[in-house]
Amino acid sequence: MLGLFDSMMLLGSLALSLAILVPLAGTLVRFRAHYNPKGLQLDSEGGVQPHTGPVISSFFSMLRRVHRIEGWPGLYKGLMPSLLSTLVITFFLMIFLSDSNLRHGTYSAPDAGAVGILLYSIFAMLVSLPQVIITNRAITTPHKLPYFNPIYSLRILLTPTERRKPWILYLTPGLLATQVAHIAYIVLGLRSIRQLLLPELANPGMPRIEEISPVKLVVFLVIALLSTIILTPLEVIAIRLSIQRNHAAPEFNSISQEEEGDADEATEYAGVEEDVIGLRTEREPYVGLIDCGKRIIEEEGWGALYRAWWLTTMGSLGGVFS
Numbered sequence: 156m157l158g159l160f161d162s163m164m165l166l167g168s169l170a171l172s173l174a175i176l177v178p179l180a181g182t183l184v185r186f187r188a189h190y191n192p193k194g195l196q197l198d199s200e201g202g203v204q205p206h207t208g209p210v211i212s213s214f215f216s217m218l219r220r221v222h223r224i225e226g227w228p229g230l231y232k233g234l235m236p237s238l239l240s241t242l243v244i245t246f247f248l249m250i251f252l253s254d255s256n257l258r259h260g261t262y263s264a265p266d267a268g269a270v271g272i273l274l275y276s277i278f279a280m281l282v283s284l285p286q287v288i289i290t291n292r293a294i295t296t297p298h299k300l301p302y303f304n305p306i307y308s309l310r311i312l313l314t315p316t317e318r319r320k321p322w323i324l325y326l327t328p329g330l331l332a333t334q335v336a337h338i339a340y341i342v343l344g345l346r347s348i349r350q351l352l353l354p355e356l357a358n359p360g361m362p363r364i365e366e367i368s369p370v371k372l373v374v375f376l377v378i379a380l381l382s383t384i385i386l387t388p389l390e391v392i393a394i395r396l397s398i399q400r401n402h403a404a405p406e407f408n409s410i411s412q413e414e415e416g417d418a419d420e421a422t423e424y425a426g427v428e429e430d431v432i433g434l435r436t437e438r439e440p441y442v443g444l445i446d447c448g449k450r451i452i453e454e455e456g457w458g459a460l461y462r463a464w465w466l467t468t469m470g471s472l473g474g475v476f477s
Contacts, residue, residue: 178230181294186217187394189432233294240286273342291397297430299423329443330396337389379471387467388460
């Protein structure tokens with residue numbers, strides 16, 4: 156168990172990390188969730204309708220837009236679910252980690268081979284999935300959410316069906332498949348290739364420069380860069396699917412009825428005159444991973460699947476020495 160000083164240092168670093176990362180993560184979620192259809196769309200009668208919503212072309216444009224419309228509170232949307240989940244993990248580390256483990260960074264997933272790590276990662280994803288869904292919806296909702304009234308917030312973020320049957324979050328069309336595909340590519344793909352080309356990086360501590368083959372390192376860096384082509388669309392699709400709410404079984408007008416019921420609870424908006432982002436209608440939901448990718452390409456173009464691709468690239472390259 157950690158001592159008082161180490162616990163205070165851990166909590167201090169946690170607070171600093173959240174203060175910096177929450178606005179950046181929230182901006183990324185909004186940028187990738189923003190529905191920006193092509194300039195001309197066909198209406199129900201086949202007529203051409205120009206797109207009238209906001210056009211946001213970059214991560215930093217989104218960051219500035221969030222601050223302009225919703226101020227600092229808007230940048231910290233999603234703080235409470237992120238804080239609660241992080242505190243649970245931190246509490247676990249403080250109880251079960253020793254001082255030496257924390258100081259030497261020896262805490263990691265069980266070393267049980269690629270399949271074992273894959274199963275471990277999928278289990279961790281399943282545990283955290285409801286929190287991820289709630290956090291992404293808290294970030295993208297146009298409504299103002301109180302920090303200390305979770306019941307009110309959940310009535311806005313979840314449909315009546317989801318509140319009655321919370322396990323239905325795991326049945327969100329395509330979401331589990333997308334998350335598993337993302338994890339499998341990293342664990343079975345990138346990690347296995349790194350183990351094959353650069354086994355020295357798996358040893359404790361940083362290897363000496365002379366122990367690493369420059370050619371193999373360059374080959375792996377190129378593979379990690381090219382992995383952006385696969386990983387970025389999966390991350391965009393995962394965000395789109397996570398904010399797509401689950402409504403009642405397909406009964407007549409069930410979506411409309413649930414939307415009306417939720418509207419009674421949500422009376423205050425975060426933006427004064429306009430919403431930060433546009434969201435796709437829930438009346439024509441994505442029905443799976445492939446369907447989501449195809450519709451994004453058809454409705455918004457290939458560029459929507461690669462929003463903030465450079466952040467995914469940085470994550471892939473950062474995983475070289477992790």
